[in-house]
Amino acid sequence: MTWTLIILLAVGAYLFKVTGLIILGGRSLPPVFERCLGLIPAAIITALVMKDTFTVGQHLTLDARALGIAVAVIAAWKRAPLIVVIVLGAVVTALVRQL
Amino acid sequence: MTPWWRDPTLRPAIVACLTLSAAVGVFGVSFGVGSVAAGLTVLQTCALSLLVFTGASQFSAVSVIGAGGSIGSALGGALLLAARNGVYGLAMSRRLDGSLGRKFLAAQLTIDETTAMAVAQPTRRAQQVAFWVTGVALYACWNLGTLIGALAGSAIDPKTFGLDVAFPAGFVAMVWPLFSDQRARLAALIGGAVCLLTVPFTPIGVPILLSVLGVLVGLQRPANAPNSEATQ
Numbered sequence: 001m002t003w004t005l006i007i008l009l010a011v012g013a014y015l016f017k018v019t020g021l022i023i024l025g026g027r028s029l030p031p032v033f034e035r036c037l038g039l040i041p042a043a044i045i046t047a048l049v050m051k052d053t054f055t056v057g058q059h060l061t062l063d064a065r066a067l068g069i070a071v072a073v074i075a076a077w078k079r080a081p082l083i084v085v086i087v088l089g090a091v092v093t094a095l096v097r098q099l
Numbered sequence: 100m101t102p103w104w105r106d107p108t109l110r111p112a113i114v115a116c117l118t119l120s121a122a123v124g125v126f127g128v129s130f131g132v133g134s135v136a137a138g139l140t141v142l143q144t145c146a147l148s149l150l151v152f153t154g155a156s157q158f159s160a161v162s163v164i165g166a167g168g169s170i171g172s173a174l175g176g177a178l179l180l181a182a183r184n185g186v187y188g189l190a191m192s193r194r195l196d197g198s199l200g201r202k203f204l205a206a207q208l209t210i211d212e213t214t215a216m217a218v219a220q221p222t223r224r225a226q227q228v229a230f231w232v233t234g235v236a237l238y239a240c241w242n243l244g245t246l247i248g249a250l251a252g253s254a255i256d257p258k259t260f261g262l263d264v265a266f267p268a269g270f271v272a273m274v275w276p277l278f279s280d281q282r283a284r285l286a287a288l289i290g291g292a293v294c295l296l297t298v299p300f301t302p303i304g305v306p307i308l309l310s311v312l313g314v315l316v317g318l319q320r321p322a323n324a325p326n327s328e329a330t331q
Contacts, residue, residue, distance in 0.1 A: 002143050005170045009160055010150035012174070013181040017206040020188020022199070028189060035282075035317035037186050040179055041155060042283035043290030043313030045274040048162055048176075050291045051306060052267035055298050057167060065264050072268040076275035083125050089268030094261030 068093030103228045112225055116216050116233040123154075123212060124240030126269065130157060131248020133265040136257035137165025141249040148245035152238065153210050155273060156181045159307065162266050168304025176307040187214035194218075194226045208234030282316050289313035 029037075053069045054060055072089035080088070103109055127148065134144040139161060147157045156177040163173035188209050194217060195205055208230070217230040257263055277283045290313030294306040301309070 001170060002139060002164060003146075005160060005164060005173055006143060006146050006150065008170075008174055009147070009156065009177050009181075012178045013151050013153050013156055013184065014207060016178075016181045016185040017188055017209045018203065020185035020190075021192050021195075021206045021209055022188070022202050024185070024189055025192035026189075029186070032318060034186060035321075036314040037183055037317075039283060039286040039314040039317045040183060040311060042274060042277045042280075042287040043310050044159065044176060044180055044307060045155060045270050045277075046287035046291040046313075047294035047307050047310030048159055049267045049270045049274065050294045051166070051298070052162055052264070052270070054295060055166075057303060058299055058301075060295065060298060064261075065267070068261060068264045069267050069271065072264070072271045073275075076271050082122065082269070082272045083129075085272040086129050086265055086268045089264045089271070090261035092261070093264045094259065097258075097261070 064093045064096035067096050103224070109225055109228055112216075112220055112229050113232055116229055117236050119212055119216065120233060120236035120240045123237050124244035126154065127241040127244025128248035128251070129265045129269050130154065130161075131245040131250070132252035132257065132262050133158070133248075133269070134161045134245075135249050135252035136262055136265070137161050139165075141246075141253060144249040145242065145246055148242045151177075151181075152207060152241065153181050153184055154241070155211075158266055158269065163304040163307055166303050168307075169302065172302065172304025172308060176304065179308070179311050183211075184209055187211070190214055190218060191230065194223060195230065196227065205230070205234070208238065210237075212237055282321070286313035286316045289316065 028034075049069065053065050054062065068089040071092045072085050075085045075088050104113070130148065131144055134147070135141060139147075147161070151157050151160075159180055160173045160177035163176055164170070188206065191205065191209055191214060195202065197205075213230050213233045216233040217226045220226040220229045252262065257265075274287065278287065290310035293312055294310045297306040297309050
């Protein structure tokens with residue numbers, strides 16, 4: 001089942017790349033389209049942070065992850081490198097779980 | 100003409116491309132760890148990095164499937180994130196030369212980092228060198244990092260080390276630089292709120308799809324852009 005996802009995603013992701021580079025190539029999209037596409041990462045990645053931090057299955061929860069991510073947000077805000085953001089988030093979450 | 104690797108004017112760009120690739124390799128490690136923590140095998144994890152090769156989509160798919168979401172919802176969210184590579188392709192099509200076969204290869208390498216490094220260069224030649232150097236180096240680093248992370252992640256209990264937050268913490272680091280734009284902040288606010296509000300009422304993974312509603316912020320023209328539309 002996971003393999004189905006992997007293959008479909010590989011094909012789909014490659015098709016997007018080929019569409020832009022080769023099929024459409026050189027043309028440009030209506031500005032409103034480019035504006036909306038450009039906002040997809042902000043909307044979806046933020047939703048992924050919320051899901052991975054505050055939910056278990058279909059339930060909303062508040063646990064050690066919330067503190068870990070809070071520290072990660074502070075680190076990102078202070079422009080810490082990617083690896084520092086991840087390690088701080090993980091370490092704080094692990095420590096809170098030990099309490 | 101001096102070969103590109105000996106051209107002193109290209110050297111700073113090449114160093115920047117290689118540095119970025121090494122940094123992304125570290126991110127690949129966190130993808131590998133998080134992916135096996137979410138229940139994928141080492142082989143599945145490596146296949147994602149080799150075949151899909153677009154970080155945010157890979158993270159998103161694994162995050163949804165790991166939480167128990169359906170293939171459809173995992174695929175939907177990941178493909179929405181992959182759509183922007185089409186826009187990068189448009190930008191790169193004006194800058195790359197070569198045969199069709201070469202372009203099909205370039206397509207697989209058309210992602211955030213390669214496009215960003217290429218468009219930042221002043222000349223067409225430097226743009227092409229930056230694209231290919233970043234593409235090849237980053238492909239190698241991302242996949243090597245993924246393998247290392249997947250092997251390390253299967254050797255330890257991820258939860259004990261808090262590694263289940265490797266994904267959301269990585270997402271935070273990914274999304275933060277986008278927030279310098281006011282519209283991106285608003286899109287993020289809507290996306291995050293829609294996700295949390297719909298989690299209890301929709302199947303797992305669907306809230307991630309619904310969060311794309313945040314991009315409707317883009318329907319409105321930027322406040323500083325010329326506005327020829329009549330206002331009522």
